Amino acid sequence: MIDKKKVRPADGVMYGLIYLSAIFVVLLLLGIIGYVLYRGISVVSWDFLTGVTSVLKGTTGIAGNIVNTIYIILLTMLIATPIGVGAAIYLNEYAKPGKLVTIIEFATQILSGIPSIIFGLFGMIFFGQTLKLGYSLLTGALTMVLMVLPLITRNTQEALKTVPEGYRQGAIGLGSGKWYMIRTILLPCAMPGIITGVILAIGRIVGESAALLFTAGSAHLLPDGFTEFLSKAFHSGGTLTIQLYLSMSKGQYDIAFGIAVVLLVIVLLINFATKLLAKKFDVNKKV
Amino acid sequence: MKKNTVSIKSGKQSKAARAFSENLAKNCFLFAAVVAVLAVLSIMLYMFLKGTPAFFKVGLNEILFETEWRPAAKENPSFGILYIILTSVAGTTLAIMLGVPLGILTAVFLTEVAPKKLAALVQPAVELLAAIPSVIYGLLGIIILTPWMYKLEKIIFEDSETHQFTGGANLISAVIVLAIMILPTVVNMSVSAIRAVDDKLKSASLALGATKIQTIFKVVLPAAKSGIMTGIVLGIGRALGEAMAISLVSGSSVNLPLPFNSVRFLTTAIVSEMSYASGLHRQVLFTIGLVLFVFIMVINLVLTKMIQGKEKNT
Amino acid sequence: MRKKIAKFLGVVATVTMMAVSMTGCGSSDSVESGDGNLTGTVTMAGSTSMEKLANALAEGFMEKNDGVTVTAEFTGSSAGIESLTTGSVDIGNASRALNEAEVSGGAVENIVAIDGIAVITHGDNPIKEISSEDLKKIYTGEITNWNELGGNDEAIVVIGREASSGTRGAFEELLEMEDQCNYANELDSTGAVLAQVTSTEGAIGYVSLDVVDDNVIALSIDGVEATEENIIAGKYMLSRPFVMATMGEISEQNETVQAFFEYIESEEGQEIIKKVGLILPE
Numbered sequence: 001m002i003d004k005k006k007v008r009p010a011d012g013v014m015y016g017l018i019y020l021s022a023i024f025v026v027l028l029l030l031g032i033i034g035y036v037l038y039r040g041i042s043v044v045s046w047d048f049l050t051g052v053t054s055v056l057k058g059t060t061g062i063a064g065n066i067v068n069t070i071y072i073i074l075l076t077m078l079i080a081t082p083i084g085v086g087a088a089i090y091l092n093e094y095a096k097p098g099k100l101v102t103i104i105e106f107a108t109q110i111l112s113g114i115p116s117i118i119f120g121l122f123g124m125i126f127f128g129q130t131l132k133l134g135y136s137l138l139t140g141a142l143t144m145v146l147m148v149l150p151l152i153t154r155n156t157q158e159a160l161k162t163v164p165e166g167y168r169q170g171a172i173g174l175g176s177g178k179w180y181m182i183r184t185i186l187l188p189c190a191m192p193g194i195i196t197g198v199i200l201a202i203g204r205i206v207g208e209s210a211a212l213l214f215t216a217g218s219a220h221l222l223p224d225g226f227t228e229f230l231s232k233a234f235h236s237g238g239t240l241t242i243q244l245y246l247s248m249s250k251g252q253y254d255i256a257f258g259i260a261v262v263l264l265v266i267v268l269l270i271n272f273a274t275k276l277l278a279k280k281f282d283v284n285k286k287v
Numbered sequence: 288m289k290k291n292t293v294s295i296k297s298g299k300q301s302k303a304a305r306a307f308s309e310n311l312a313k314n315c316f317l318f319a320a321v322v323a324v325l326a327v328l329s330i331m332l333y334m335f336l337k338g339t340p341a342f343f344k345v346g347l348n349e350i351l352f353e354t355e356w357r358p359a360a361k362e363n364p365s366f367g368i369l370y371i372i373l374t375s376v377a378g379t380t381l382a383i384m385l386g387v388p389l390g391i392l393t394a395v396f397l398t399e400v401a402p403k404k405l406a407a408l409v410q411p412a413v414e415l416l417a418a419i420p421s422v423i424y425g426l427l428g429i430i431i432l433t434p435w436m437y438k439l440e441k442i443i444f445e446d447s448e449t450h451q452f453t454g455g456a457n458l459i460s461a462v463i464v465l466a467i468m469i470l471p472t473v474v475n476m477s478v479s480a481i482r483a484v485d486d487k488l489k490s491a492s493l494a495l496g497a498t499k500i501q502t503i504f505k506v507v508l509p510a511a512k513s514g515i516m517t518g519i520v521l522g523i524g525r526a527l528g529e530a531m532a533i534s535l536v537s538g539s540s541v542n543l544p545l546p547f548n549s550v551r552f553l554t555t556a557i558v559s560e561m562s563y564a565s566g567l568h569r570q571v572l573f574t575i576g577l578v579l580f581v582f583i584m585v586i587n588l589v590l591t592k593m594i595q596g597k598e599k600n601t
Numbered sequence: 602m603r604k605k606i607a608k609f610l611g612v613v614a615t616v617t618m619m620a621v622s623m624t625g626c627g628s629s630d631s632v633e634s635g636d637g638n639l640t641g642t643v644t645m646a647g648s649t650s651m652e653k654l655a656n657a658l659a660e661g662f663m664e665k666n667d668g669v670t671v672t673a674e675f676t677g678s679s680a681g682i683e684s685l686t687t688g689s690v691d692i693g694n695a696s697r698a699l700n701e702a703e704v705s706g707g708a709v710e711n712i713v714a715i716d717g718i719a720v721i722t723h724g725d726n727p728i729k730e731i732s733s734e735d736l737k738k739i740y741t742g743e744i745t746n747w748n749e750l751g752g753n754d755e756a757i758v759v760i761g762r763e764a765s766s767g768t769r770g771a772f773e774e775l776l777e778m779e780d781q782c783n784y785a786n787e788l789d790s791t792g793a794v795l796a797q798v799t800s801t802e803g804a805i806g807y808v809s810l811d812v813v814d815d816n817v818i819a820l821s822i823d824g825v826e827a828t829e830e831n832i833i834a835g836k837y838m839l840s841r842p843f844v845m846a847t848m849g850e851i852s853e854q855n856e857t858v859q860a861f862f863e864y865i866e867s868e869e870g871q872e873i874i875k876k877v878g879l880i881l882p883e
Contacts, residue, residue: 008498008500008501010500011498011499011500011501014500014503014504015400015500017392018392018393018395018396018400019396019400020392021388021389021392021393021396022392022393022396022397022401022409024389024393025389025393025409025412025413025416025470025474026408026409026412028416028467029412029415029416030412032416032419032423032427035427035431036423036427039430054660055653055656055657055660055876055877056657056660056661056664056873056876082319083319083322084319085319086315086316086318086319086320087316087319087320087322087323089316089319090313090316090317090319090320091320093316094313094316094317095320103324104320104321104323104324106591107323107324107326107327107328108323109587109590109591110327110584110587111323111326111327113521113524113583113586113587113590114330114528114580114583115524115527115528115529115530115554115579115583116528116530117528117530117554117557117558117576117579118330118334118528118576118579118580118583119330121334121337121557121561121573121576122329122330122333122334125333125337126329126333134644134689135672135674146326146330149322149323149326150323153323177305177308177309178309178312178313179308179309179312179313182312203418206420207418207419207420207421207422208420209420209421209422209531210530210531210554210558213531213558214561217672217674218674218675219672219673221660221663228670231670235642235670235672236672236674241420241422244420244422244423244426245422245425245531248422248425248426248429248535248796249535249788249789249790249792249793249796250790250791250792250793250795250796251792251793251795251796251797251799252792253426253430253796256426257426260423260426263420263423264419264423267415267418267419267420268415270418271411271414271415271418275411357764357780358764358765359764359765359770359780360764360779360780361779361780362780429796429800433800434800437801437802441756444756450756451742451745451759451783451785452745452756452757452758452785452803453758453785453786454758454760454785454786454797454800454801454803454804455801456786456797534789535788535793538785538786538787539763539786539787539788539789540784540785540786540787549784549785549786549787551787558789559763559787559788559789560763560764560765560789564677564679564680564764564765565679565680565683565765568764568765
């Protein structure tokens with residue numbers, strides 16, 4: 001009987017559309033990666049990666065932007081990780097369901113839905129003007145803290161949920177304090193989840209442009225010596241993505257594609273790293 | 288994390304000291320959790336503080352319902368942002384109409400149609416699309432998309448007397464970029480929604496003699512509706528808030544959002560003029576930011592309601 | 602909880618103070634000048650048209666004085682002068698003459714270079730010359746096809762800058778068509794206009810003379826070519842000053858800023874100005 005099911009021509013059309021959609025998505029990705037590599041790979045050289053763009057010397061290089069990007073990542077994660085993890089611990093381990101938790105979770109969700117341009121405006125007027133930090137890497141980092149906070153909180157929460165309840169009860173039963181238990185049992189168990197959150201946050205920072213344009217500024221020179229490196233937090237600095245945008249709007253497409261190649265490589269690495277961690281996570285779950 | 292120093296000695300500490308460190312830890316975590324609330328409140332506060340003064344100086348109607356945008360004119364500057372609002376609404380709607388069907392079909396492919404091995408190849412492609420920085424989409428937009436658009440524009444408006452040629456930077460170009468950018472969001476949400484549909488439903492439908500396609504479109508997708516809708520709302524939020532990818536492909540002149548017109552979105556209006564503007568002009572740009580913020584908040588509220596509704600259902 | 606908040610505020614306050622003192626120390630710590638022992642910071646903000654100039658001068662000055670940091674943000678002329686008068690930068694860059702309100706706010710106009718505005722078209726456009734009348738008609742939307750000017754049958758894509766750009770202000774003012782222009786693309790930087798004109802057949806745009814390259818054609822206006830000689834001679838109509846404005850006279854500035862202006866006046870500084878394609882003021 002089953003064999004006699006009517007063959008509907010409409011079915012064939014739908015199958016066709018479904019396959020076309022999937023093929024389109026794959027071709028789109030391959031096209032984007034392929035085209036960026038085709039236009040950009042010849043631009044990327046050792047000099048390009050380690051040099052600095054100079055009108056006087058006629059050189060182009062993105063070393064300054066690389067340093068700025070790393071700087072903002074470090075500053076942001078230094079501030080955002082304790083807060084994000086702390087928030088997750090509070091929500092999962094301390095809070096009892098109630099108004100406060102609802103408000104906090106609602107706020108976290110809103111925070112992740114606000115577009116980056118709004119973060120940029122807020123960062124510019126609050127950190128830049130009210131706190132008088134001006135265009136600086138610190139202003140940019142503080143703005144990014146707000147943006148990546150939900151990512152870290154959520155991933156940590158997910159990880160904490162997978163830690164078996166028995167671990168907690170066992171530790172408390174043996175006389176451990178709650179804080180001691182969190183420190184020695186929960187956090188190590190949740191570590192892969194926390195790291196996943198951190199890596200995703202780094203990806204967000206690397207790709208961000210609108211929020212950083214108005215907060216971190218666009219300087220592209222390398223700091224001169226260690227003290228200048230430290231004080232760099234209070235000076236303007238453009239990340240790779242900002243430089244890509246600026247080069248693009250100046251019509252310097254070669255540089256833009258060169259940076260695009262570098263960004264794609266970073267994005268691929270980040271994707272790979274999260275995959276690896278997720279696998280590790282799964283193994284943990286089974287144990 | 289300074290609580291460490293307190294509890295390192297915790298081996299044989301007194302009850303009081305232990306209670307103190309426990310309390311301190313708890314309060315620190317509470318503070319960390321409240322940061323998100325503080326952040327949202329201060330963002331709201333600042334957006335309203337900075338965005339409302341222009342309403343009093345220029346007038347609510349003059350800003351929201353006028354179409355003339357001449358913010359820097361020496362005589363009678365005008366600040367009507369109606370076209371800008373309409374562009375954001377039209378652009379987002381079109382991007383959804385283009386991106387959502389494509390996204391749902393791809394999700395169907397991944398979950399119902401493709402052999403496991405093939406799905407394992409396509410799924411990472413979707414994830415990677417989501418991870419590509421938006422400026423790269425913008426870059427490819429001006430290099431590849433706008434020249435094509437210009438050719439098309441020349442053919443369509445060959446005999447037009449009134450059309451202002453845009454060189455390919457127009458609403459359609461922006462919509463295409465936006466549609467591609469929301470694709471991963473829609474696919475991912477739809478995939479998890481479809482996976483959550485009870486297998487019994489499918490088996491029952493197939494057993495009743497429905498074809499696989501009929502089952503997918505008449506049974507599975509309706510059952511996954513709320514999850515897919517969540518994906519669409521997330522996509523709307525993403526399209527509405529995107530700035531850098533479309534700032535160079537949309538042409539950036541303030542016009543009625545017709546497909547081949549050069550247009551300005553709420554987001555691109557802020558990006559292109561914020562750094563230059565001063566005085567009242569700058570205040571109106573913050574008002575544009577406020578309008579965008581209100582749109583996003585409404586979408587967020589809808590989203591929360593939907594997620595809550597879904598939780599109640601399950 | 603309260604303790605933590607107090608601590609947080611404390612951190613914020615310290616950070617803010619550090620930021621303030623850091624910019625502050627730049628101005629006061631400098632003792633010697635010119636010998637390469639200068640320390641401190643010079644902050645600039647303003648016109649995007651002046652980006653090339655400001656970056657080149659900053660780089661040259663920093664190379665000579667190891668201890669100095671010069672930062673430049675390119676936020677547009679009006680915003681630059683506003684940053685100057687509110688005290689957030691040492692120098693406000695404006696690619697136009699200062700207006701009355703700005704001067705009465707205390708800003709002093711220091712003209713460091715003269716720039717021409719070039720009207721550019723796509724490299725394949727056969728038209729090399731245009732009258733100022735026709736140029737006006739193109740920008741106000743009266744002429745929409747190049748064949749009306751004896752060129753190819755090609756629609757004109759009118760490209761310009763966004764409102765409150767110094768270049769747009771100067772361009773519209775010099776051609777007496779303020780707020781009458783009908784743009785197809787309003788782009789937010791000099792480079793974006795150049796890029797768009799380069800890649801779009803039938804496009805017309807205006808940019809600083811110093812960024813014009815071989816991929817576009819700089820039109821002669823009323824028979825006068827856009828060259829340095831013609832601008833100095835006052836024949837080419839589209840030119841404007843590049844201003845590095847300070848609060849009060851240069852002599853009232855701190856030593857680092859003074860040294861920066863000395864550097865601009867020096868032979869080396871003047872070389873840089875010429876090198877980036879600008880004209881020295883008389």
